[in-house]
Amino acid sequence: MYLGWALAGLSVAICFIIALLLLTAIFRKRKTSNPHKIESEGKGLQWVYIGTGISTVILFVLVIYSLTVLNQVAKPSQTPSITITVTGYDWWWKVEYEHDDPAKRFITANEIHIPVGQSVLIKLKSADVIHAFWVPKLAGKTQMIPGLINQQWIQADVPGVYTGQCTQFCGVGHAHMSLEVVAESVEDFEKWQNAQRQPATQVLRAEQDSGYKLFMDRCAGCHAVRGTDAKGEHGPDLTHLNSRRRLAAGVLTNTPDHLMEWIGNAQLLKPGSRMPSFKLSESEISALALFLSTLD
Template sequence: MIRYVFFAGVLAIVSSPIALAKDTAAPLNYFLHSAGPASSPTMVLGWVLTTVVAAVFLIITLLLTVALLRKRTVEDPQAIGPENQGMAWIYIGTGVSSCILFALVIYVLITLNTIANPTRTPALTLTVTGYDWWWKVEYEENDAARYFATANEIHIPVGEPVLVKLKSADVIHAFWVPLLAGKTQMIPGLVNRQWLEADVPGIYRGQCTQYCGLQHAHMGFEIVAQNPADFRKWLDEQRRDAAPSSALEVDTGKEFFMTHCSGCHSIRGLGAAGAHAPDLTHLTTRRLIAAGLLANTPENRIKWITHAQELKPGARMPSFALSSGEIAALSAFLSTLN
């Protein structure tokens, strides 16, 4: 039975990377793939550490197998041997393992130093603040008129290093985009820093990796890497104020929003300046809502508004009981936020 379990484990170890290699777009497939210079050194470090762990596993397994299969007679006076006979192997094993561990420590420190700073001045500076359980993203500018904030979706230009200042508004969170960079803690009262750079356009999944409460698993975000021209276009669009139409249903939805939602949410240009929940100025341009929980569709927006506590128990977003008319008006208004 032990033999079968052992071979099944080895088969799983060998086959898992092969299966992952077939899907390079897997959200957390960072062991075999890197999409930026800040993650490549840590990926190689992962390979080295995995190789060492696998080697130790195989050596110990081999020694245990030999010990189990070796035949000894009870009458053999040398079955155990003098106490000092096996000490040489203990000294050798301790010395070799200590040298290997010391070399690994040096390699880890070299890797940390390599990824500590970008090779050139960052083209963009962002401030990301972790909340229970969503992400506020602020695009810093010297000109206050060009400043804006968004939520749960970070756009960056391809081929350019981006400095990310990391804060927490409540408890300890951790910012991690596996294909682009390592993990960095977000500690209340401190500002930590990390840098990102994407080699190719794409959407890269990120996640909070420090347990932060009931909905920790539903605290995701996305990095959208765009070519520089598309990124500049996106920046210009995000800096605009909201401009909803003046249709009757839209006006009714706007009035409902300003009465019930503007205390927490903000929409630039409409006077809604809540600071406790995501900025919704350009809501419909985002792929996901609720920190990656739902696709951003009109149906899901209303589903989130009316069933937030069922979808994400413990979140600060309450569930609203709305009439069919209120749902239609609010949905019409939110659909104009592009």
């Protein structure tokens, strides 16, 4: 932030000085005796030398300052509190919260929760084409290249929801590949994290429901729901679907009506996505909606 203000302030000052010198040259009156006579050869060049020298020193200082700030941004002053691996897909984000204990690792999608005031390490991968991870208010852009793992760290000092976007054109659905970073207090983050680690609730009862059977028949090949036999990896993990603010990487707000609209019209809302448009009867819609409503 300070680097941006410093560069902006210096740019304004330079523009002001240039404008002032230009106006001085325009309105300055030459001697009337012989206005075209050059007073002394090389006299005006000394100001060129002085201006060049000052500009060189300023630019050199700015280079040192910029490199220092960028080095601080690349290396957090403290050990990251959590490490998250984000994988870009056409066109959504897989979010994996890492932990030394495998039982405490979990996966979500399109929404990243972080504690306020703590540095977070983000490992960036791509599952298909080149993507770019960018949350403007938290960090710069970082490429996500197949076969490579890049990384950046982010830190939010103020609670809130920070919008991010893929900034590398990655196909027809590129414009509909957004994400959200939710910065919350440490206590709220711990509550959210502990809830996310749990398997889906009411699964045993749901196994006898037609909605659960329909989900396993139509959706389990691509989506996972921990606590069930749904182990798909091609689409977002839906274990705690209803805890998310938005659907389809930001296309719709997460409401029951929008969820069923997405299921029935995915290719219309997000052409080219891996999610097909399902044609369901009214009874199937009701049954599937009832099952999905349990994924809190």
